[in-house]
Amino acid sequence: MSSRRSPRIKWLELRIDCPPEFAEPLSSVFYRYANGGVVIEQQGGYNPDEGEVASDDLDVTVVGYLKIDETVDEARAQIDVAVRLIGQLHPLDPIREKVMVSRDWELVARSYFQTLRITDRLVVTPSWRSYVAGDSEVVLQLDPGMAFGTGYHPTTRMCLQQIDASIQAGDMVLDVGIGSGILSIAALKLGASQCVGFDIDVDATQVAAENARNNGIASGLEIHHGTISDEYAQTQVGMFDMCLANISADATLRLTELYARMIREEGLLIASGIVSDRFEECRERLERNSFKIIHHFEEAFWSCIVAQKI
Numbered sequence: 001m002s003s004r005r006s007p008r009i010k011w012l013e014l015r016i017d018c019p020p021e022f023a024e025p026l027s028s029v030f031y032r033y034a035n036g037g038v039v040i041e042q043q044g045g046y047n048p049d050e051g052e053v054a055s056d057d058l059d060v061t062v063v064g065y066l067k068i069d070e071t072v073d074e075a076r077a078q079i080d081v082a083v084r085l086i087g088q089l090h091p092l093d094p095i096r097e098k099v100m101v102s103r104d105w106e107l108v109a110r111s112y113f114q115t116l117r118i119t120d121r122l123v124v125t126p127s128w129r130s131y132v133a134g135d136s137e138v139v140l141q142l143d144p145g146m147a148f149g150t151g152y153h154p155t156t157r158m159c160l161q162q163i164d165a166s167i168q169a170g171d172m173v174l175d176v177g178i179g180s181g182i183l184s185i186a187a188l189k190l191g192a193s194q195c196v197g198f199d200i201d202v203d204a205t206q207v208a209a210e211n212a213r214n215n216g217i218a219s220g221l222e223i224h225h226g227t228i229s230d231e232y233a234q235t236q237v238g239m240f241d242m243c244l245a246n247i248s249a250d251a252t253l254r255l256t257e258l259y260a261r262m263i264r265e266e267g268l269l270i271a272s273g274i275v276s277d278r279f280e281e282c283r284e285r286l287e288r289n290s291f292k293i294i295h296h297f298e299e300a301f302w303s304c305i306v307a308q309k310i
Contacts, residue, residue, distance in 0.1 A: 009068070009101075009102050010067075010099055010101055010102075011065045011066065011067055011068060011100045011101075011104075012065070012066040012067075012072055012076065012097055012098075012099055012100075013063065013064075013097060013098045013099075013100050013108075014030070014034070014063070014064045014065075014066065014095050014097050015062070015063050015095065015096040015097070015098075016061070016062050016083065016092060016093065016094075016096070017059045017060070017092075017093050018059060018090075018092055019059060019090065020058070020060050022086060022089075022090060022092075023060045023062060025086055026062045026083070026086060027040055027062050028301055029079060029082040029086070029301075030062055030063075030064035030079065031153065031154060031300040031301065031302065032078075032275060032300065032301040032302065033075040033076075033079050034064030034065055034066050034075070034079075035065075035066060035067050035071075036064070036065030036066060036067055037064070037065050037150065037152055037153060038063065038064045038065075038152075038153070039062075039063050040060055040061070040062055041060065041061050041063060064079070079095070080095070113126045113150055113152070114126070114129070115131050116150075116152065118151055118157060118160045118161060118164070119161055119164045119165075120136075121136050121137055121138050122137075122138050122140070122160060122161075122164050122186065122190075123137050123138070123140070124139075124140045124151040124160075124182065125140070125142070126141075126142060126143065127141045127142060127143040127211075128143070138186075138189050140189065140215060141215055142180060142181075142182055142211055143180075143207070143210065150182070151182060154299040154300045154302045155273050155274075155302050156182060156183070156246060157299075158272055158297050158299060158302070158304035159183055159244060159272050160182070160183065160186055162270045162295070162297075162304060162306050163183060163187055163190065163242075163244070163270065164186070166242070166268055166270070166306065167192060167242065168191065169193075170192070170193045171191065171193065171241040171242050172192070172193060172195075172196075172239060172241050172242075173187045173188075173195040173240060173241065173242045173243070173244060174196050174198075174228075174236075174240045174242070174243040174244065174262060174263075175187075175196070175197040175243075175244045175245075176197075176198050176227070176228060176243065176244065176245040176251070177198070177199055177200075177245060177246060177247035177273070178204060178205070178208045178223060179204050179207075179208065179246070180204070180208060181197065181207065181208030181209070181211040181221070181223075182211070183244045183246060184197050184208070184212070184221055184244070185211060185212060185217060185221075187242070187244070188212075188215075188217040188220045188221065189215065189217060192220070192242075193220065194221075194222070195221050195222070196221075196222045196223075196224070197221060197222070197223045197224070198223075198225075198226060198227055199223075199224075200225070200226060205224075205225045208221070208223055209221075209223055227255075228258055229258075230258065232258075233258040233261045233262050234261070236261075236262045237261050238261075238262070238263070239262055239264070240267060241263075241268070242267060242268045242269075242270065243259050243262065243263050243267070243269045243270070244270050245269065245271045245272075245273075246271075246273045247273045248274065249274040249275060249278040249282055251273070252271050252273075252274060252282050252285070252286075252305075253281065253282060256285050256289045257289055259289075259291075260289040260290050260291065260309065263309045265309055265310070266308060266309060267308070267309045268306060268308055268309075269305070269306070269308075270304070270305070271304070271305045271307070272303065272304040272305070274302065274304075275301055275303070276298050276301050276303045277301075278303075279296065279303040279305070282303075283296075283305070290309060290310055291307040291308065291309055291310065292307060292308050292310050293305060293306070293307050294306050294308050
């Protein structure tokens with residue numbers, strides 16, 4: 001009998017065909033619930049994310065990937081409800097689904113993950129693609145592996161944009177839910193002196209460490225398996241200039257008091273992974289814990305909050 005260990009993570013691939021005019025509403029639904037990423041594909045190479053134009057008479061396929069964990073049934077059900085509502089406007093074929101193991105998902109991710117410009121100077125490129133950087137560009141070379149965070153999802157992209165806009169040279173940064181390491185790597189390459197990252201997924205901590213090495217900033221990144229605790233926060237009072245938290249509304253609500261302890265006065269919290277209809281709930285909790293909302297951005301049902309400790 002083989003002693004090879006089975007993959008720890010599985011993914012649910014969901015596919016639905018639709019006319020091109022329904023690609024945007026369907027992909028918005030998938031973006032809201034598919035934590036492994038969303039792509040739009042059509043035979044013949046049409047790629048809406050690259051600004052290409054589809055033929056009017058050819059269907060496109062919206063594809064989403066859901067991590068199979070305790071949240072997958074609820075996410076799948078929410079997608080079903082939204083698709084049925086959209087189907088009232090135009091008949092849609094049933095969603096096709098397939099379970100994928102780690103290696104399958106990584107091969108699919110490689111086929112879709114292209115070089116992506118985030119801001120005028122910040123560029124994300126997969127480690128297996130060649131990219132020649134311009135003089136003013138900051139390039140993040142990334143291999144997402146099984147971890148969340150490539151820059152394609154609106155929450156990651158919005159966080160990266162706000163890091164670029166807000167980071168100061170020498171900043172100490174806390175990254176809660178480090179995923180692929182993309183946010184910490186961006187912060188370090190843009191001038192932060194040190195980042196401390198946490199993730200409850202051991203695979204994510206390994207992926208983040210490897211990506212940090214590939215980007216030449218491993219010495220500036222300290223990674224922990226687990227989540228921040230009350231005990232940890234007590235030892236880090238006012239230590240961080242910036243906290244990055246691209247996780248969820250529930251996590252933001254649960255951890256706000258700890259963020260308030262660890263972020264210095266006038267320091268920043270950049271929080272996303274928050275569905276837009278829970279923004280007010282998060283805003284109220286943050287304001288009750290000495291934060292002032294200075295920016296709020298929305299994209300495809302997702303919110304990104306930039307809050308200052310006061």
